[in-house]
Amino acid sequence: MALFSFSKQEEKAPTRSQRKLCWDARDEFFQCLDNINVINSLDGRNKKKVTTECGNEEKSFERNCAVSWVKYFKEKRVFDEKKAQILKEAEGQDAAVIPLLGIRK
Amino acid sequence: MLGRARTPFRLRTPLGVPLRQIYRPISINRVLLQEQKKQENVNATDGVETPKRKPLSRIPIGAIPEANSQKIGSSGNVEFSTWKAVVLFALVGTAVTFFFKREKKRLELQKEADQNRGIGKPLVGGPFDLIDTNGEQFTQEKLKDKFSLIYFGFTHCPDICPDELDKLGLMLDELKSKYNIQIQPIFITCDPARDTPAVIEEYLKDFHPDIIGLTGTYDKIKECCKNFRVYFSTPRDVKAGQDYLVDHSIFFYLMDKEGEFIDVLGRQYDASGAVEKIKGHIDAYVPRDQRNKQKNSWYGFLFK
Numbered sequence: 001m002a003l004f005s006f007s008k009q010e011e012k013a014p015t016r017s018q019r020k021l022c023w024d025a026r027d028e029f030f031q032c033l034d035n036i037n038v039i040n041s042l043d044g045r046n047k048k049k050v051t052t053e054c055g056n057e058e059k060s061f062e063r064n065c066a067v068s069w070v071k072y073f074k075e076k077r078v079f080d081e082k083k084a085q086i087l088k089e090a091e092g093q094d095a096a097v098i099p100l101l102g103i104r105k
Numbered sequence: 106m107l108g109r110a111r112t113p114f115r116l117r118t119p120l121g122v123p124l125r126q127i128y129r130p131i132s133i134n135r136v137l138l139q140e141q142k143k144q145e146n147v148n149a150t151d152g153v154e155t156p157k158r159k160p161l162s163r164i165p166i167g168a169i170p171e172a173n174s175q176k177i178g179s180s181g182n183v184e185f186s187t188w189k190a191v192v193l194f195a196l197v198g199t200a201v202t203f204f205f206k207r208e209k210k211r212l213e214l215q216k217e218a219d220q221n222r223g224i225g226k227p228l229v230g231g232p233f234d235l236i237d238t239n240g241e242q243f244t245q246e247k248l249k250d251k252f253s254l255i256y257f258g259f260t261h262c263p264d265i266c267p268d269e270l271d272k273l274g275l276m277l278d279e280l281k282s283k284y285n286i287q288i289q290p291i292f293i294t295c296d297p298a299r300d301t302p303a304v305i306e307e308y309l310k311d312f313h314p315d316i317i318g319l320t321g322t323y324d325k326i327k328e329c330c331k332n333f334r335v336y337f338s339t340p341r342d343v344k345a346g347q348d349y350l351v352d353h354s355i356f357f358y359l360m361d362k363e364g365e366f367i368d369v370l371g372r373q374y375d376a377s378g379a380v381e382k383i384k385g386h387i388d389a390y391v392p393r394d395q396r397n398k399q400k401n402s403w404y405g406f407l408f409k
Contacts, residue, residue, distance in 0.1 A: 012304060012307060013261055013299075013305075013307065013308040014260075014261065015307075019267060023264070065263075066261070066348050068263075068348045069263045069350075072263050072350055073263065073264075
């Protein structure tokens with residue numbers, strides 16, 4: 001949020017070091033979510049648990065990343081988890097995973 | 106027949122048995138047989154050769170058999186002994202196999218590239234009119250005389266674009282160091298509202314110095330994305346400072362020296378994989394006029 005709240009920085013793209021700050025904050029927050037077994041932090045039912053257990057990490061995450069990025073990463077976490085589950089299920093059924101051309105995620 | 110005494114080249118086996126006695130090709134058998142006969146002859150006449158003419162012999166009457174037999178018997182420099190033949194066969198076979206495999210791969214890549222180019226209006230790519238980070242015009246004309254790799258992205262991209270641009274840097278370095286190939290890397294923004302030339306210039310400083318950043322008006326960018334079949338979700342009227350993400354396709358577009366599209370490289374390639382793919386295409390590349398010549402020639406079916 002802070003990154004883009006100054007009028008001077010509005011136009012500027014995030015630099016490598018800013019991206020790293022954001023990613024590190026994200027990883028810390030997600031690590032915390034892992035510890036309390038929460039996948040979807042956007043889900044209202046988890047909200048209370050997330051704020052009490054991982055409030056600080058979430059604040060740091062939101063401070064270091066743009067709002068759109070925070071939303072994107074939170075959604076991506078849910079998506080990635082679903083994907084991992086589907087792959088795991090498929091593996092349990094002896095399915096061979098065929099990589100789709102040009103699509104990695 | 107009746108040739109001068111010759112000692113055939115013999116390879117000794119570990120047992121001391123001449124190799125030729127173990128395995129003799131037919132041609133050698135005959136020669137040896139004749140030698141044995143001759144030997145008997147020599148023995149019988151106590152060292153004095155008495156040439157006898159067989160019926161239907163091709164030796165002219167009165168001719169010196171010595172001179173004639175020399176021609177047949179002493180052709181040892183052409184005659185193949187077994188092991189030489191085997192070695193030669195193996196060598197030639199390997200070379201031919203290798204050559205045809207390589208040519209087959211090259212032809213396949215050439216065909217693939219040709220199908221991607223399409224006939225008439227290009228399937229992917231085409232004219233565009235954008236500006237680079239120095240504010241200068243950059244059109245498809247600048248793609249000529251070098252291979253280019255085009256990537257579409259935007260500077261506010263959370264994780265994929267920076268990843269891919271880092272990969273692009275690795276690819277460029279590996280192409281240069283491993284194959285001494287230099288290609289023109291181009292970054293085209295899908296987010297013209299925020300990505301001005303200055304912003305892109307600043308952004309690209311984090312990546313490989315060769316990368317050329319392009320932007321343009323909303324309509325020019327939209328048209329370019331459409332021509333390259335890039336999924337494009339940028340809203341037209343965004344307010345200054347608005348925070349949003351742009352959904353876009355993630356591909357590298359490989360363009361040939363005539364600015365025509367050859368192939369896409371997706372995210373499934375790592376840097377080395379992409380380098381090999383690009384190298385293959387560059388090796389298989391044939392300029393347009395030569396391609397047309399090939400297609401119209403008698404062996405043109407090979408390219409269809």
